[in-house]
Structure formats: C-alpha cells, structure tokens
Amino acid sequence: MDWARRNKYFILLSKGVERDGWKFVLLARFSPVPSYIINYTLAATEVGFVLDFLLPTIIGCVPMILQNTSIGSLAGAAYATASGSKKSQIWSYVFPMVGILSSILISLRIKKYSTQVSLDKSNTVD
Template identity: 65%
Template sequence: MNLVHSNKYFHILSSGTERDGWRFVILARFSPIPSYVINYALAATNVRFIVDFLLPTVVGSVPMILQNTSIGSLAGAAVASASGSQKSKVWSYILPSLGIMSSIVISLRIKKYSRDINMVESSSTDHSKSE
C-alpha cells in the first residue's frame, strides 16, 4: 500500500478527490479511462461513498452510455450510407464529439491538479530549506 501512496499519479488523484470530491469523480467518469481502473484508484482514496462516489458515478455513467449508443448508431449510419441509404443523423456525430470534449476537460483538470500539487510541494520544500 505504501508503494501506491508514494506514486505521484496516485497523489494527484488523491489530492483531486480531497479538494473537489464529487466534481473530480464526475470528470473521471466522463473520461475514456475504463471504469474499473477509476474504481480501483478511487477505492484507495478518502472519497465519501454516497455523495462523492455513488451519485457522480450514476450521473457520470449516463453520458458514456449515450456516447457508446451513438457510436453504434454512427456505425449503422455508415453502413446505411455505404449501401446507398441516407439514414445519417446529426446526433450520431454530436454525442461522440461530447465524449471527446469531456476527455479533453478531464485531461486539463488533471494537468491543473498536477501543477497545483507541484507548486504546493515546491513551496513547502523551499520553506523547510529556509528554516
């Protein structure tokens, strides 16, 4: 367990859940990272179960379900257009685009947490050196 807690990526995840709780979890649910990886990682943090884990998981799973459904619909539209039918729908393009945008948002948030944590650690290291 000490190996996990000394990992810098786990430190970022742990700090993110401590600072933003459910907001961080819902952003993680919107990301393309497989849910089992997120579940294992969050289980090792101090996240509250109902408020910070369960509710954001339920809410955050709906967009992924819609995205996967729209990808299937997009594949069906591609097959239909290849056969000469004009069955393509705008929604088939919008929901995958939303999935891509949410992946970008979670990446930017993680980068911000990483930068903030590094700044805090470097200032505490500088402060301890000056004493």
C-alpha cells in the same frame, strides 16, 4: 498500501480527493482510464461513499454511455449511407462529434486540474 503512499501519482490522487471530493471523482469518471482502476484507487483514499463516490459515478457514466450509443448510431448511419438503404440522419453525425469534443475538453480539464494540484502540493511543501 505502503507502495501507494510513496507513489507520486497516488499522492496526487489522494490530495485531489481530500481537496475536492466529488469534483475529483467526477473528473476521474470522465477520464479514459478504465473504471476498475479508478475504483481500486479511490478505495484506497478517504473518499466518502454516497456524496463523493456514488453520485459522481452515476453522473460521470452517463456521457460515456451516450457517446458509445452515438458511435453505434454513427456506424449504423455509415452503413446505411454505403448500402443506400436509407437516408442517414444528421443527428447520427452530430452526437458522436459532440462526444469526441467533450472527451477532448474533459481531458484538457483533467490535465489542468492535476497541474493545479501538483502546484498546490509543491507550494505547501516549501
């Protein structure tokens, strides 16, 4: 815990959780960081369980599940097209593209959010 409290990234995370609670957890769930790392890290903060952790976790996992499912659908459509066994459906291509676009937008939002928290932190120190 002493190492974590001195680590600038943990301090950033801790401030984000204190400041925005469930919003921060939801953004963390949308990030490409593995969930076990997020779980261990959030456990060391003052995050509330039900409203700030559990509900955003449930909501935040749905897009990743849908994205993984649509990627599997895209693979099936690609195989069907290559083998000529059936006509591929447009939705098999649309959903993965929406998933990729949402991942990019979420990553940009997380970067903007972390920059805001860093700036707020440096403004309070001065």
